[in-house]
Amino acid sequence: xxxxxxxxxxxxxxxxxxxxxxxxxxxxxxxxxxxxxxxxxxxxxxxxxxxxxxxxxxxxxxxxxxxxxxxxxxxxxxxxxxxxxxxxxxxxxxxxxxxxxxxxxxxxxxxxxxxxxxxxxxxxxxxxxxxxxxxxxxxxxxxxxxxxxxxxxxxxxxxxxxxxxxxxxxxxxxxxxxxxxxxxxxxxxxxxx
Amino acid sequence: xxxxxxxxxxxxxxxxxxxxxxxxxxxxxxxxxxxxxxxxxxxxxxxxxxxxxxxxxxxxxxxxxxxxxxxxxxxxxxxxxxxxxxxxxxxxxxxxxxxxxxxxxxxxxxxxxxxxxxxxxxxxxxxxxxxxxxxxxxxxxxxxxxxxxxxxxxxxxxxxxxxxxxxxxxx
Numbered sequence: 001x002x003x004x005x006x007x008x009x010x011x012x013x014x015x016x017x018x019x020x021x022x023x024x025x026x027x028x029x030x031x032x033x034x035x036x037x038x039x040x041x042x043x044x045x046x047x048x049x050x051x052x053x054x055x056x057x058x059x060x061x062x063x064x065x066x067x068x069x070x071x072x073x074x075x076x077x078x079x080x081x082x083x084x085x086x087x088x089x090x091x092x093x094x095x096x097x098x099x100x101x102x103x104x105x106x107x108x109x110x111x112x113x114x115x116x117x118x119x120x121x122x123x124x125x126x127x128x129x130x131x132x133x134x135x136x137x138x139x140x141x142x143x144x145x146x147x148x149x150x151x152x153x154x155x156x157x158x159x160x161x162x163x164x165x166x167x168x169x170x171x172x173x174x175x176x177x178x179x180x181x182x183x184x185x186x187x188x189x190x191x192x193x
Numbered sequence: 194x195x196x197x198x199x200x201x202x203x204x205x206x207x208x209x210x211x212x213x214x215x216x217x218x219x220x221x222x223x224x225x226x227x228x229x230x231x232x233x234x235x236x237x238x239x240x241x242x243x244x245x246x247x248x249x250x251x252x253x254x255x256x257x258x259x260x261x262x263x264x265x266x267x268x269x270x271x272x273x274x275x276x277x278x279x280x281x282x283x284x285x286x287x288x289x290x291x292x293x294x295x296x297x298x299x300x301x302x303x304x305x306x307x308x309x310x311x312x313x314x315x316x317x318x319x320x321x322x323x324x325x326x327x328x329x330x331x332x333x334x335x336x337x338x339x340x341x342x343x344x345x346x347x348x349x350x351x352x353x354x355x356x357x358x359x360x361x362x363x364x
Contacts, residue, residue, distance in 0.1 A: 046363045049312060055363075171361075175248070182241050182309040186363035 035062045044186040047094070051179050054090040055172055057188045060165070083160045084138070085128065085190075089174060092151040099147045100179075114178050118142040118154065122176070128158045129171035135159070166190040228325070228348035229339055232332035235314070238353045241360050242310045249302040256298060260291035317356045321348075 028034050035042045035058065042057040058066075060081040069077050093103045101114045123140035139157035160166060170188040194202075236242060267284040270276045322330050330348070333339035 044363060049316075175245075180305065180309055180312075182313045183244055184363065185361060187361070 031059070031061045031065050035059065041189045044188060046184050046186060048181040048184065050094040050096075051100070051176075051181055052090075052092045052094055053174065053176075053184050053186075054088075054092075055186045055188065056088040056090070057170065057190065058086040058088065059190065060084070082164050084157050085130070085160060085166055085170060086155070086157045087172060089126070089154040089156065089172075090151050091154075091176075097150050099145065099150065100152055102147065115144065117178050118152065119144070122154065122174075123156070125175040125177060126154070126156050127173050129173070130158075130160060130163075130166060131168050133161050135161075226326070226328040227331065227346060228322075228327050228329070228352075229331045229333055229342040229346045230318075230352050231347075231349045232334045234349050235332075235353055235356070236310060238357070239310055239314060239360070240357050241313060242306060245306045245309065249306065253295065253299055253302065256291065256295040260288060260295055263288040263291055313360070314356060317359050318352065320359075321352055321355050325351075 034040050036056065037043070042059070044055045046053045046055075060078070063081060063086060064074065064077060067077065091100045093100045096103050101111055101118070105111050105114070119142050122142070123137040126137050126140070128135045135158040137156050138159040139155075141155050143153045143155060145152060167190065170190060171185065172188065173183055173185045175183045263284060267281070267288055270284065271281055318330060321327075325348070327348075330352075331339055333342065
């Protein structure tokens with residue numbers, strides 16, 4: 001009986017260790033899973049006074065896989081992605097269940113001003129330093145989620161000057177004029193090895 | 194005193210000196226719980242402050258040029274014969290308005306930069322204090338809050354390096 005109890009206890013203690021070891025590292029072959037994992041270095045998060053900025057680098061392989069194209073469409077899309085560097089920048093407020101655009105607003109005018117900023121002007125406040133080049137947004141759009149989620153997402157693309165694929169560190173900067181948090185920066189290593 | 198006694202004495206003295214040095218080092222290390230930081234230097238050396246000022250400068254320069262242009266026109270017209278008094282009056286008002294706008298925007302910009310910089314610096318200074326096991330960081334500002342500090346307690350350079358690294362790497 002004692003032996004059974006001991007074996008049972010041992011199993012209880014060993015189970016979490018076993019589960020942890022099974023979890024392991026994300027599979028580099030599965031780019032959709034790998035790119036969003038913290039280990040990849042392609043996803044960074046900066047928190048300033050409850051404002052959370054999530055930066056997700058989307059390499060071409062990630063975009064092609066997520067779009068699920070094939071044949072001619074895939075080949076054309078591959079060409080379009082040449083020299084392009086894409087990011088998602090997500091904004092949210094910690095412990096705030098609605099869209100960050102609604103956080104602390106006094107009225108609809110303020111909401112509309114914020115929306116107008118993210119739709120039309122924020123692109124001018126995002127830059128990418130790649131090597132010696134400071135790049136401005138080549139393509140930009142703001143995914144307004146109509147308050148369906150507590151997170152808003154900016155999709156921004158930059159065109160590299162002399163490279164088809166980034167190999168050096170990507171220094172992304174966003175000066176969010178709505179929340180006055182100063183300039184938020186992050187460094188993403190496109191291929192951490 | 195024979196050789197053996199001399200050797201014993203030397204060993205005892207060496208042990209005393211070593212113990213003294215060790216105690217001194219430990220005491221000195223244990224006291225290293227307070228740091229003094231030049232707050233003005235920290236603020237001015239923060240990369241984000243400099244970048245925000247550069248961004249604001251372009252707009253403020255434009256406003257200054259506008260005010261200068263009106264002033265030039267006003268100077269020329271005031272020396273020209275036959276210019277109506279009403280026209281000059283309108284230019285004076287335009288110049289004063291441009292100048293007031295420039296001053297007000299300059300002040301707003303300064304205040305905004307100040308708030309944004311301290312909003313970012315404060316949590317990083319806390320982090321630095323915890324990392325360095327400090328109990329207190331005194332912010333000297335040249336206004337007499339700190340009258341004297343031993344260089345040993347001055348952590349300004351280390352803190353500037355720390356905050357700028359955090360800013361550039363986005364932690």
